[in-house]
Amino acid sequence: MSEPLDAESLAVRAELLDLGNRWKQRAAQLDELDDDDDSDDLDPSLSEAHERRNQLTRRYRQWLPEIPLTRDPHSGDALHWPLDPVDLDGWFWNYEAPVRRLPARFPRLWLTLTGAMRIAQPVTYTPFLCKPGPGAPYVVPRILEAPDVRAVISEVRVGRHTGWAIAYFGPRPGVRLENEWGTQEYYVYDDDGEWKGWSQNTPWPADWDFDLEPWLSSGRLLWIAPGDSTLTLRQGPASCPYLGIEGPHELAYIVEGTLEYH
Template identity: 35%
Template sequence: MEWLHDFEWRRPIYFRQPNFRERLRQQTAYREQLPALRDEYRAGVPMLPLSRCPYCQTLNYLSFDHYGLDGLWWRSDERWRNGAQQQLCPHFWTLSGAVKLAEAVAIVPFRSAPGPEVPFVVPSALREHPLQVVISQIQVGAHTAYPIAYFSETKPLTLANPFPEWSTEWAVWVQEHNRYEWARAPYLLFKEQADFDLAPWMAQGRVAWIAPGDPSFTLQQQVQTCPYLDLPGDQEFVLITNGIVSSINQKL
């Protein structure tokens, strides 16, 4: 994939090289295969129960690559998710998330934006609309991931400052009748939008949680017993580029 991008951008340079014709032939062949490869990957991304709706109690199944951060699902500049197959209740709004990274991160030729290491909410969104947030936990290869799902009882709704969907550079949300909308939402600005102090939101009934490994995905709201408060981990928003982990602050 990266090879194709590189070839497109630097075509005038490659043009002068003796193997240009061969490269061009290969590129054409890859280009033809690309839509099929894309469809194959999207179709193969697992559909997993990630969250439960606080309004109608439906378990929501989302397209999610839990095999590792090296899956294209995690790629931040393109969206490799199988939206059509998702089983969402009418209240599902968007998916955010965090990932506690294990020691080693796979080297893959794309950029991912898995979030900070600990769960957070976006206060501006919670103040603007009566959204409900549900935090859960799932293993992604060797890493521990925290899906943070947003639900809304009323739709359509619009946010003044849309925030990025998990590991992408777009805000993507689901309006009434499963209608998707999106907007550019730079990941680099995410830090200013995040609040890691979850307890007050939980006490107000705005954030619920599902215990790690709970097969029943039971929604809970007690602050005292919540396993997602004060977790060890960095609050920096992380980018992984070709296997190198950096914080967005380093990029600014």
């Protein structure tokens, strides 16, 4: 749903990741040496490695382009999300230590963002654990069954991979939410949209429903057509491109070019 990044932006990303990964590896090596050495000789080098890595991390966070992602069915507000659309080797997709930037403003009834992804072959090499979701779009009934809660599904291209973002909007449902797409936690907001902290949920495929038709028919699930940068909300199962998508219903685990589903 976004314009392709230009060559300069892609080059900046590539340089940030390359240098950042090198400095992270260097810091890890120095950490090991530091554990075996009681002297302070390594401290300046170790501090430099961590600082260089941190600088590159901050630059990457600011680099993230804002992608037209979804729209709040209650208010009509559009939501653009800072996201790495190039590939899964970007630190945005690091499950254990994601490098992300929150949108400047959330709709007042924002709840959470989940997602799924069809992984293209060959599997992207990631030097970290990546969990981009199951292989087909789904909803979380315990959230979507709550009064006045609505979900919106949209397509997100991440390089060669096809992602599906499922955003939830509505009053606080009184049940635990789902972790933010690709991470191990979710942010908690009050009814005025003010950030209050974060919480965690253990992802469990048995909690998910991949049969989208009843949710579309009920009006609880809405959709945005693939490639629609206007984020026009559509209702009902007729012509919905997200019905019947086949793929693993387990969670994808990607690390160092290997892909497994659990």
